[in-house]
Amino acid sequence: MEGLASSRVWFDFHSLLNSSYTQNPSSRSNFRKLISFPSAPIDGRRTTNSCVRSRSMNQLKSGTLVGSSIVDPSSESILDELKIKEWEIGALKDELAATQGIRIRRRPPTNPPLHYVGAFEFRLQNEGSSPRNILEEIVWNKDVEVTQMKEKHTIYSLKKALESVHPPRDFIGALKASYQRTGFPGLIAEVKKASPSRGVLREDFDPVEVAKAYEKGGAACLSVLTDSKYFQGSFENLEAIRNAGVQCPLLCKEFIVDAWQLYYARTKGADAVLLIAAVLPDLDIKYMIQICKMIGLTALVEVHDEIEMDRMLTIDGIELIGINNRNLETFKVDISNTKRLLEGERGEKIRQKDIIVVGESGLFTPADIAYVQEAGVKAILVGESIVKQKDPTQGIRQLFGKDISHP
C-alpha cells in the first residue's frame, strides 16, 4: 500500500516537472492538488509554503484533522500513511525548490516510518538529515520555532491584533526622500548585537539607544534583528524601538519561512520584512508579497547571485531588491557582488521595472559607498561598521565621510 502510494506520488511529480510545471498552468494546479493534501488553508486559500509541512501532524495527533474527513487519531495505519504523505511532501517541495536553483532544503518534518518503502531517491536525499550549512541550520531551527509560536499566537488572534496596530510607515518613501535630501544612498541602519560570522559586535548593547543614535545620524530606516538564537535579537527590541518615539520605518530582520511570521511582524510594529530568495521558492515569494501588500508591509527581497536575481525579476510586484554581499551559506563577503548583479541586461531590466536596489553587507568606508552607488544602488543596509562605534551617530558620519543628519 505505502509503496504504491509513494510511487504514484513520485511518478506524478516527475510527470508534472517534465510537463514544465513552472510554465504550464494546468500542471501547476494539478501539482497544488497533489501536494496540498494535508494542509489547512491560511487566509482561506491554499499555499504550497511551509504551512503545509509544519502543522498537519500535530493537528492529526490531536484529532483535529484538516480537510474534509474526520480521522480517529488512534488509527495507527492512517497516521502512518499520513506521516509518509507529509514526509513525501517535504521531499517534493525540496525537489521543486531545487529546480529553481535553491540549495537550502527545508527541515524534514519527521523521518518516514521504519517500514517505508518509497522512491530510492527520496531516501537518499533525506538520509541522515542534518543541515549542510549555517543558513540551512538557521532555517530548520526557525521552522521549529515558528511551529511553537503559532500555537501561542493563532493567525486569528494576530489578525485581530492588526486592527489596533498603528498604520505602517512608508519604507520606500523614506529611502527615496533620503536619497533626494543627501545625494547618498538612503541608509537602512541595522540594530545588530551579534552575528554567527562575527560574534558579538557590541557588548553594551542597548537597542533603543542605538536606534536613536542612528536616527540622529541621518538614517532613513532601521533594520532590527529579531532572531535570538543566532543574532541575539528579539521582537521585544523591535517593539521597544517602535514604542520609544523613533520615527524611522522599521525592517523586521527575520528568517521568514512561513506567512504567519508576516502577520506577527506587523503586530510587533514592523513596516517592512525581509524575504530571502535563497530560502523561498517563487510561489512562496509571490504569495508572501501579496500578503505583505494586504497588511501594509514593504517586502525587501534579498538575492545573492544571478540565478536568484533572475528569478526575482520574473515576479511581478517586487519594488525593493537587496543584493547581499555576504554569502549566507559560507559567510564570504565581496562587495563587487552588488556591481556584478547590476551589470548589463539585468541592470536595464531593474531600471525599467523601477525597482530600488539596496546594497547589503560589508560596507565600511566612503569608498565602499561610492562604489555601490556607482553600481546603481539607491539604498544601503549597514550593520557592523556603525554598530561597533562607541557613538553610532559618529559611525554614520564616518561611513559617509560626511554629516548626513537632518539640519
Ligand SMILES: O=P(O)(O)OC[C@@H](O)[C@@H](O)c1c[nH]c2ccccc12
Ligand atoms: O553587518 P553588515 O556586514 O553591515 O551587514 C548588515 C546586513 O546586510 C546583514 O546583517 C544581513 C543581510 N541579510 C541578512 C539576512 C539575515 C541576517 C543578516 C543579514
